[in-house]
Amino acid sequence: MFLVLAVAGLCKGVQGQNIQNNPGSNHGNKFEQLGTILPSPNEYRTASGAPGPKYWQQRCDYDIKCELDEVNLKLTGSEAVTYFNNSPNTLTYLWLQLDENQHSSTKNANYQTGSSMPRQLNAGVVDRLEEFKTDNGYGFNIVKITDALGAALKYTINKTMMRVELPAALKPGQKFTFNINWNYKIADRFKYGGRGGYEYFPEDGNHLFTIAQWYPRLCVYSDFQGWQNHQFTGRGEFALTFGNFKVQMTVPADHVVGSTGECQNYAQVLSPVQMARYTKAQTAKEPVQIVTLDEAKKAETQKSKTKKTWIFKADNVRDFAWTSSRKFVWDALPAYVESKKVMCMSFYGKEAYGLYSKFSTKAVAHTIKSYSKFTIPYPYPVAQSIEAANGMEYPMICFNYGRTDKDGTYSEATKYGMLGVIIHEVGHNFFPMIINSDERQWSWMDEGLNSFVEYLTEELYDNKFPIRGKGPAWAIVDYMKLPKDQLEPIMSNSExxxxxxxxAYTKPATGLNMLRETIMGRELFDYAFKEYARRWAFKHPEPADFFRTMEDASGEDLDWFWRGWFFGTEPCDLAIDSVKAFKADANAPLQQQRDTVAFRKVDKPMLTAFDDISKQRNREDKNIQFLTDQDTTLHDFYWRYARGLEPLDTTTYQVPVPATTEPADEAAKEKVAGKYFYDVAFSNKGGLVMPIIVEWTFKDGTKQIDRIPAQIWRYNEKNVTKTFMKDKEVASLKLDPLRETADIDESNNNWGTMPAPSKFAVFKQKQQPRGQSTGITPMQKAQEKKKGF
Incomplete structure (x- = not known):
């Protein structure tokens, strides 16, 4: 139901960062080092971008038991949490995340956003506005928090964060175990949004549960920030501590559970037939259905009243998520990464069967193989894709979309959208589940890096995979054209x-692809990118660690690129301003081809123009003895000349001036006879420096591309001229023919009418020793007079 209402407009914008080093100049800005923009290296994080000798990070282990109440849509849990203080600091409290409070009308982060009334208003929005006037009953109910002996612990809830006060200070090297009992009402994801919740299927009366960000869990405590306890607003995702998990989920007996980690009791929760299929899947060449479509359809109609408990274990993960539904078909296929088996699995309802049964599990296998090639070998035993009409990632499990029409058909856009989201979400196992960046502060470090490797993986899936913006430079041009008040630097807080x-996704992914294909080249880039992944696997990297590692491992100074693409908002708009053509003239006369004579006087003594205070005080200081006063052997002609002890010669003399050039020999003339020379003037109209890529079209129809590094702009960031020599006459020029630099205005990238060539002379340069006197010197004339010349 929609209501017709009056409309009011809103306008909003932000200003980009100005990080110029010398803003009044046309140089000294874009190629300066990042310097103090990056944090200072220290014992924890080195100047090379690698973890330092005293790098540390915390650890947290969980033993969780929970029960899913499908009838009342409620989840009840208890957890034993063991926190290890590996830091050099003494802690008096711990911070935990309560992400489920996002759904509460009273405990959410209260990050409000401006709004306006649309012409048509969904009646459900009115219900939400009314609901948020009171407590809607969502969010965590913390029943109790106790230490290992059962003594109550004091705690404080601040919106989506909870501080637990320790009964005694937790010193470096110590651990602390405590227990939390909690419950919450599970939210309808389609009504309330968020990462976890349920989807209800009215046609068969069943639910599909995605249980994510569902238990109170430790925030990151780090060397660079202390506690990362920024509120959860739903956009910036999370920063979490690695640890080991044991989780027991009690669910309706006919539900199928997919989860982070490996199941410890399949033999107890699966039927003998299903267990046999799972065993068969361990060595299969094609996906094996452990739960079939017919079995899933039957379960939809015969809802069990009993319960089963599934037990999962996961080591060295930063989070834990799971899914539960009787609607699931489940298939599996092994993939091998450096001889290690990874069980690739998919869970999906009948609504997605026509797509997921054909593509999902094979896409999972392709993704972990491709990402392993570009980063590190996939370290976990399982990788799973769950069709849940959304897109979100957790260790070893992710929730994706992709459903067929009622007749089982689907569009091309649906197919590739599904493949893209599966690759993207499975890829998140690497960024940030393993290379564990802070998503709440720097979304680009997980979304951008992941989108980049997603692009590489899609390209390896099918050479005609329809890429939608995450990689090719041309695809981001429309965004780069936006007014400055609609842009932020990549280096902005996600909120x-x-x-x-x-x-957070497209611009960083595009920048990395530009580095790989245009600026660094694949060999240097791939080595450095893998080194970053290797260094920071299972650790907490920051932006400076990435920037520094990419430079350290490649030997490329990329500060200009980080400065422009990541810290700035200026676009690339390079232009050809003019072209001048030249051709050699073998018979042209040379300037200054002959030796000549000049009339000169000898130089006066090189006395300092002003007798400064230092010279005066040095003369007055009785403790100072000048070396030439101590050692008279140092008194040469010019020592005497400076003191008037040698007379000043005022005579004018003829001095021979030898030619600096001489006619070129026939070999040199022949060398340039067939060459064409071009002076091309370029301008940087957009402000972002980029390599200059020039495509030359010759009069015979052939083409050639020259690539000039971005450093050509370092002495003048606005205008530069470059001379080119070609073997054939040029008909036209074009900048960035393959659209590699995200140039926002291609109308100034072409030069179609070449000027007639000007003639120039060919010569050879005479070489003269460096540091040797030329012309006439006072000493020379003084010696001539002594000898009677």
Whole structure:
């Protein structure tokens, strides 16, 4: 139901960062080192970008028991949490995340956003506005928190964060175990949004549960920030501590559970037939259905009243998520990464069967193989894709979309959208589940890096995979054209970004692809990118660690690129301003081809123009003895000349001036006879420096591309001229023919009418020794007079 209402407009924008070093100049800005923009290296994080000798990080282990109440849509849990203080600091409290409070009308982060009335209003929005006037009953109910002996612990809830006060200070090297009992009402994801919740299927009366960000869990305590306890607003995702998990989920007996980690009791929860299929899947060449479509359809109609408990274990993970539904078909296929078996699995309802049964598990296998090639070998035993009409990632499990029409058909857009989201979400196992960046602060470090490797993986899936913006430079041009008040630097906090998709996903992914294909080359880039993944696997990297590692491992100074693409908002708009053509003239006369004579006087003594205070005080200081006063052997002609002890010669003399050039020999003339020379003037109209890529079209129809590094702009960031020599006459020029630099205005990239060539002379340069006197010197004339010349 929609209501017709009056409309009011809103306008909003932000200003980009100005990080110029010398803003009044046309140089000294874009190629300066990042310097103090990056944090100072220390014992924990080195200047090379690698973890330092005293790098540390905390650990947290969980033993969780929970029960899913499908009838009342409620989850009840208890957890034993063991926190290890590996830091050099003494802690008096711990911070935990309560992400489920996002759904509460009273405990959410209260990050409000401006709004306006649309012409048509969904009646459900009115219900939500009314609901948020009171407590809607969602969010965590913390029943109790106790230490290992059962003594109550004091705690404070601040919106989506909870501080637990320790009964005694937790010193370096110590651990602390405590227990939390909690419950919450599970939210309808389609009504309330969020990462976890349920989807209800009214046609068969069943639910599909995605249980994510569902238990109170430790925040990261780090060397660079202390506690990362920024509120959870739903956009910036999370920063979490690695640890080991044991989780027991009690669910309706006919539900199928997919989860982070490996199941410890399949033999107890699966039927003998299903267990046999799972065993068969361990060595299969094609996906094996452990739960078939017919079995899933039957379960939808015969809802069990009993319960089963599934037990899962996961080591060295930063989070834990799971899914539960009787609607699931489940298939599996092994993949091998450096001889290690990884069980690739998919869970999906009948609504997605026509797509997921054909593509999902094979896409999972392709993804972990491709990402392993570009980063590190996939370290976990399982990788799973769950069709849940959304897209979100957790260790070893992710939730994706992709459903067929009622007749089982689907569009091309649906197919490739599904493949893209599966690759993207499975890829998140690497960024940030393993290379564990802070998503709440720097979304680009997980979304951008992951989108980049997603692009590489899609390209390896099918050479005609329809890429939608995450990689090719041309695809981001429309975003780069936006007015400055609609742009933010990539290096912005995730909560404050207006264009979140382009800023956190597309622009960083595009920048990395530009580095790989255009600026560094694949060999240097791939080595450095793998080194970053290797260094920071299972650790907590920051942006400076990435920037420094990419430079350290490649030997490329990329500060200009980080400065422009990541810290700035200026676009690339390079232009050809003019072209001048030249051709050699073998018979042209040379300037200064002959030796000549000049009339000169000898030089006066090189006395300092002003007798400064230092010279005066040095003369007055009785403790100072000048070396030439102590050692008279140092008194040469010019020592005497400076003191008037040698007379000043005022005579004018003829001095021979030898030619600096001489006619070229026939070999040199022949060398340039067939060459064409071009002076091309370029301008940087957009402000972002980029390599100059020139495509030459010759009069015979052939083409050639020259690539000039971005450093050509370092002495003048606005205008530069470059001379080119070609073997054939040029008909036209074009900048960036393959659209590699995200140039926002291609109308100034072409030069179609070449000027007639000007003639120039060919000569050879005479070489003269460096540091040797030329002309006439006072000493020379003084010696001539002594000898009677």
């Amino acid at each position: 404050n970004i207006i264009g979140f998709g382009p800023n």
